[in-house]
Amino acid sequence: MREQGKLILIVDDEPDMCWALEHLLKNHGFATRKAQSAREALELMGRHRVACAFLDAKLPDMDGLELARHIQEIAPDIGIVMVSGYFYRDDVSIQEAISQGLIRSFISKPFLREEILKALRP
Numbered sequence: 001m002r003e004q005g006k007l008i009l010i011v012d013d014e015p016d017m018c019w020a021l022e023h024l025l026k027n028h029g030f031a032t033r034k035a036q037s038a039r040e041a042l043e044l045m046g047r048h049r050v051a052c053a054f055l056d057a058k059l060p061d062m063d064g065l066e067l068a069r070h071i072q073e074i075a076p077d078i079g080i081v082m083v084s085g086y087f088y089r090d091d092v093s094i095q096e097a098i099s100q101g102l103i104r105s106f107i108s109k110p111f112l113r114e115e116i117l118k119a120l121r122p
Contacts, residue, residue: 007048008120010034011041011067012056012083017109021054021083024116038062038070045074052120055103057084065093068102081119085109 008030010021018034025032033048035041038061041053053071057064068080080103082094089106097103107115 006051007031007033009041009044009048009050009053011036011038011053011059011064013037013058013060014056017056017083021116024113028117030120036060038067041067042070042074045071050075050078052079052081052104054081054083054116054119057082057086065097065102068097072102079104079120082106083109083111 008025010018010025010032011034012018012021013036015036018036022032022034033044033050035044038059044050055064055067059067064082064084068082071078071080082097082103082105084106085108089108094103094106098106105119107119
């Protein structure tokens with residue numbers, strides 16, 4: 001994925017996590033939008049063409065996997081990356097979501113900078 005012109009959506013209810021992801025992505029040339037709830041994320045999806053979304057697994061108003069399903073209905077070609085301190089990579093629900101193509105990849109919190117950047121590559 002080429003950085004310029006690609007809008008990345010960050011969805012996490014923790015302001016510090018949004019800031020960390022936004023800072024990292026902007027330093028690598030990506031444009032970002034952030035949301036702290038599923039409702040806010042879906043509103044942003046309605047107004048912007050998003051290339052990739054980093055979703056927290058647990059949001060105050062909706063489960064991250066449920067949000068991923070709604071996002072895919074709006075934009076089936078979007079790359080969705082689940083970022084979570086709640087789930088693990090080998091959790092059945094995460095493995096199913098990856099195998100079904102619902103999410104592109106999964107990153108555990110705390111994450112490494114390289115993991116985030118790698119997740120943006122097709």
